[in-house]
Amino acid sequence: MSPPAVFDMIVVGSGGGPDETNLSSYLLKRAGTCWEDGIIAVEAGSGPGALSRLLLQNPALFDEPCSAADIYSYVRCYLLSHAHLDHINGLVISAGSLGGPRKRVYGIKKVLQDLESVFSDRLWPNLASWDEEDADYKLLYSTLYSDGRYQPIPPDVSVQTMLLNHGANESGPYESAAFFIRDDPSEREFIFFGDVEPDSLSPKPRTRDVWRLAAPKIPNKLSTIFIECSWPSERPDDLLFGHLNPQHLKSELRALATEVHNHKHSNKSRKSAKPQRKRQKRNPISDAELRGILTGLRIYIIHCKDRLDSVGPDSRPMRDIILEQVKSELDPLKLGVEILAAFPGMHIRIH
Numbered sequence: 387m388s389p390p391a392v393f394d395m396i397v398v399g400s401g402g403g404p405d406e407t408n409l410s411s412y413l414l415k416r417a418g419t420c421w422e423d424g425i426i427a428v429e430a431g432s433g434p435g436a437l438s439r440l441l442l443q444n445p446a447l448f449d450e451p452c453s454a455a456d457i458y459s460y461v462r463c464y465l466l467s468h469a470h471l472d473h474i475n476g477l478v479i480s481a482g483s484l485g486g487p488r489k490r491v492y493g494i495k496k497v498l499q500d501l502e503s504v505f506s507d508r509l510w511p512n513l514a515s516w517d518e519e520d521a522d523y524k525l526l527y528s529t530l531y532s533d534g535r536y537q538p539i540p541p542d543v544s545v546q547t548m549l550l551n552h553g554a555n556e557s558g559p560y561e562s563a564a565f566f567i568r569d570d571p572s573e574r575e576f577i578f579f580g581d582v583e584p585d586s587l588s589p590k591p592r593t594r595d596v597w598r599l600a601a602p603k604i605p606n607k608l609s610t611i612f613i614e615c616s617w618p619s620e621r622p623d624d625l626l627f628g629h630l631n632p633q634h635l636k637s638e639l640r641a642l643a644t645e646v647h648n649h650k651h652s653n654k655s656r657k658s659a660k661p662q663r664k665r666q667k668r669n670p671i672s673d674a675e676l677r678g679i680l681t682g683l684r685i686y687i688i689h690c691k692d693r694l695d696s697v698g699p700d701s702r703p704m705r706d707i708i709l710e711q712v713k714s715e716l717d718p719l720k721l722g723v724e725i726l727a728a729f730p731g732m733h734i735r736i737h
C-alpha cells in the first residue's frame with residue numbers, strides 16, 4: 387500500500403510544441419492544503435487560456451468551482467527549468483493580467499537573465515524586477531543555485547536544483563535543470579526534469595548525477611519522476627535537438643536502475659564489512675540483477691512533441707504512441723517501474 391499523497395498536481399499542458407495550447411505547465415500544491423493557500427507553478431508554457439478550456443470540459447477540476455483567473459491568482463511562484471518559449475510562454479503573456487500578490491520566478495541565474503531579455507520593454511513590457519521592495523513589478527526574480535542544497539520555496543516546500551544538458555548551439559552547450567521538489571514535513575520528494583538530452587551523447591554527462599542522488603531515496607522517500615520523451619521511436623541521434631526518444635529513455639532508466647542496485651549492494655557490503663575496493667572490479671550489472679529493482683517507482687512521460695497532422699485510423703495523441711513505445715522498450719528489462727503519460731486536465735496525486 388502506498389503512503390498518503392504529499393502533493394496534488396494539475397496538468398495544464400504536457401506537450402513540447404508545436405501545439406501552443408499544450409505546452410509544459412503544471413500546478414502544484416501540498417496535499418491537505420487548499421489551492422487558494424498557494425500554488426507552485428512548475429513551468430509556464432501554457433497558462434490561463436489553456437486552463438480556461440480545461441475548466442469548460444471539467445468544471446470540477448479543482449476542489450471547488452473556480453475560474454482560471456482565480457487559480458492563477460493563487461499562484462505564489464513559478465519554477466522554471468529553462469527559458470525556452472514552450473516553458474515560459476504562458477507566464478509572459480499573462481504576466482500583466484495576473485491577480486493576487488507579487489509572484490516569485492525561480493530559476494538558475496541564466497534562465498532569469500534570459501527572461502529579462504523578454505521583459506525588456508521591447509519583446510514585452512518589463513513586468514519583473516530583482517528587488518524585493520519593488521512591489522510595482524508583478525514578478526520577482528529569485529535565483530536558484532545548483533549547489534547541492536535545498537532552497538525553501540515556502541510554504542513547507544524545498545527544491546534542490548541539478549543542471550542538465552539540453553543540446554548545444556553556436557554559443558556552446560545549453561543548460562536545463564531537474565528539480566528535486568520536497569514536502570518538508572514528510573521529507574518525501576519527487577523529481578521534475580526539464581528538457582534533457584541523452585547522457586550517452588553528451589561530452590559531459592550530467593543526468594547520471596541526478597540518478598546517483600535519487601537512488602538511495604527510491605522508493606521510500608521518492609517514488610515519482612517526471613521526465614521527457616519528446617520524440618517517437620528510432621528518431622536518429624542527429625535529429626534529437628537535445629531531447630530523448632524511447633530508446634534513450636530506456637538507457638537512462640537502466641542507468642537509474644543500476645544506481646539503485648549499486649546503492650543496495652554497497653549497503654549490504656558495508657554491513658558485512660567487505661572492503662569497498664572490490665566495487666570497481668565488478669562486472670557490468672546484468673539485466674537479471676536489475677529485475678524488479680525499480681518496483682514502487684512511477685514515471686510520468688512529459689514533453690512529447692505533438693503531431694498536428696493526425697488523420698486516419700491512428701489519430702491518437704503522440705504521447706499515447708510514445709507511451710506504448712517506451713513500455714515495449716522497457717518490458718523485457720522487467721524493472722518493476724510503472725510508466726504513465728501526463729495529459730492536460732490530469733490530476734496527479736504524488737506520494
Ligand SMILES: [Zn+2]
Nearest residue numbers: 402470472581
Ligand atoms: Zn521544451
Ligand SMILES: [Zn+2]
Nearest residue numbers: 468470552581
Ligand atoms: Zn527546451
